[in-house]
Amino acid sequence: MLNPLAQELNDTLHGTVAGELLSDLGKRIFFPRGIISQGGEAKQFGKVANATIGTTIIDGKPASLPSVQKYAPELSSGELVAYAPTAxxxxxxxxxxxxxxxxxxxxxxxxxSNPVVVPGLTAGISYLSDLFVDSEHPLLAANPSWDNYSLIVETRRGGELHTFNMFHNGGFDINSFKTALAIEAKSxxxxxxxxxxQNPSGYSPTNAEAKQIVQAVKEIAEKGTKVIVWDDDAYFGLNYESDIYPQSLFAEFADLHENVLAVKIDGPTKEDFVWGFRCGFLTFAGKSLTAEQYLALEKKLMGLIRSSVSCSSTPSQSISLKAFSDSKIEAEKKVFRDVLEGRYKKVRAFVDSHKSSVLEPLPFNSGYFMSFKTKCDAEALRQKILHEKQIGTISIDSxxxxxAFSSVEADKIDEVYSAIYETAEQFKTEN
Ligand SMILES: Cc1ncc(COP(=O)(O)O)c(C=O)c1O
Structure with a gap:
């Protein structure tokens, strides 16, 4: 039996692309009219006393210990230690x-919708998997992809991660993408x-490729298939070449077709260089979704948040809010972005001027990373680079x-890449 509040949300979403794509858990989840919403009412009407929320109030303010508060002198105790709202x-x-x-x-x-705060993009992806993926409803992603997708979708959610091939002829493999969409659509x-x-390749589509990707989704939507597109924009804004589609594809999918629901997963963790803040956002968009339907999706997300972490951390939200309103932040971000671009350019120059029979750089033009397709076992190569050259890399698959050139100082890039190339060559002759 569904909880009546879940049923209410499902009724609101009935007949929409969102309603039709919900997973088993997505259908069950709801935001209870419990402590949090009663506490919200008390904030509004409990003028004499608010005896709802389990915090300590002294002199009308959340009590924060001086030995905690002294590390954040610019934040009020409410901005530092109070619970943040669920969303x-x-x-x-x-x-x-x-x-x-x-x-x-x-x-x-x-x-x-309004962006809903989640504790980092990872949590956002996990919540989306809760809402839309189950053993009957797989997720399609690129191969290679960030390895956490598989851990979330397959290991945690018990769903399947299907893949399309990411590259062909030095660019996005649109044919593999289209074929994979068609196969998925059969269900x-x-x-x-x-x-x-992208993680791990460091690739973003060109303007022409972006158009093709959007068109491919539109075509299956036009045939009547309901599609949800998750845009993981973790590394948004780190584009180093001129012919890259400059926005999130979410901007295209937001009103592409009645059968398309778009979700943007983003946040300041990488974009604003605050990885450990554990702050991210989920935002929905769909042609002809109403404000009430967006709210129903937000409520479902809030149910997932309430039932897992309860709410995201307050100090990181308070600091983010202040920083985003600071007139200097854009100039400061540019300084860091320029550092990353400088590293990208050095890596680009190195790989363009060195040939290897073992390593083939995958296309890259943006983000934090680049990857090599290896003709030897990537894990064995990683081990050898680590133990013989004391350089850490990641083997994504065999x-x-x-x-991650983002983490390598520019003056070390030649040394690091020379070591990788030398080791790979050795590997070839030894193995
Ligand atoms: C593609 C991608 N998405 C999401 C994340 C997670 O970001 P967060 O630190 O906000 O959880 C990462 C982090 O490595 C990533 O590479």
């Missing part, structure tokens, strides 16, 4: 939406994740080696 601090949600529109002018005039609906700039 995040309202002003932060509004600010992120405002910034999203600025960063993605293509969203102008298109409706979206009646499609759940697809796109991540640009033939993909990822290098």
């Amino acid at each position: 995040g601090i309202p002003d932060l949600r509004a600010k992120w939406k405002e910034l999203m529109l600025k960063k993605n002018p293509g969203l102008a005039g298109k409706s979206t 009646g609906s499609v759940r697809v994740l796109l991540n640009f700039p 033939s993909t080696l990822r290098v």
Whole structure:
């Protein structure tokens, strides 16, 4: 038996692309009218006393110990130690939406939900898997992809991660993407994740490729298939070449077709260089979804948040909100982005001027990483580079080696890449 509140949300979403794509858990989840919502009412009407929430209030403020408070002198105790609302601090949600529109002018005039705060993009992806993936409903993603997708979707959710081939002839493999979409569509609906700039390849689509990707989704939607597109924008804004589609594809999918539901997974963790803040956002968009239907999706997310972490961390939200309103932040971000671009250029120059019979760089033009397709076992190569050259890299699978140039100082890049190439060559003759 579904809880009546879940039924209410499902009724609101009935007949929409969102309602039809919900997983088993997605259908069951709801946001209870319990402590949190009663506490919200008390904030509004409990003028004499608010005896609802389990915190300590002294002199009308959340009590924060001096030995805690002294490390954040600019934050009030409420900004530091109080619980944040389940969906995040309202002003932060509004600010992120405002910034999203600025960063993605293509969203102008298109409706979206309010961004819901989650504790990092990983949690956001996990919540989306809760809502839309189950043993009957797989997720499609690129091969190679960030390895955590498989851990979330397969190991945690008991679903399947299906893949399309990411590259062909030095660019995005649109034919593999289209074929994979068509195969998924046979089951009646499609759940697809796109991540640009990509982990592990460091690739973002060109303007022409972006058009093809959007068109491919549109074509299956036009045939009647319900599609949800997850845009994992973890590395948004780190584009190093001129012919890269400059926005999130979410801006295109937001109102593409009645059969398409778009979700943007983003946040400041990488974009604003605050990895450990554990702050991210989920935002929905769909042509003809109403404000009430967006709210129903937000409520379902809130149920997932409430039943797992209860709410995201307050200090990181408070600091993010203040930082996003700081007039200097854009100039400061540019300094860091320029550092990363400088490293990219050095890596680009190295791989363009060195040939290897063992290593083939996958296409890369953005983000934190680049990867090599390896003609030897990537894990064996990684071990050898680590133990003989004391350089850490990641083997993504048996033939993909990822290098996070974002973490390597520019003056070390030649040394690191020379070591990787030398080791790979040795490997070839030894093995
Ligand atoms: C593609 C991609 N998405 C999401 C994440 C997770 O980001 P967060 O630190 O906000 O959980 C990562 C982190 O490595 C990533 O590479």
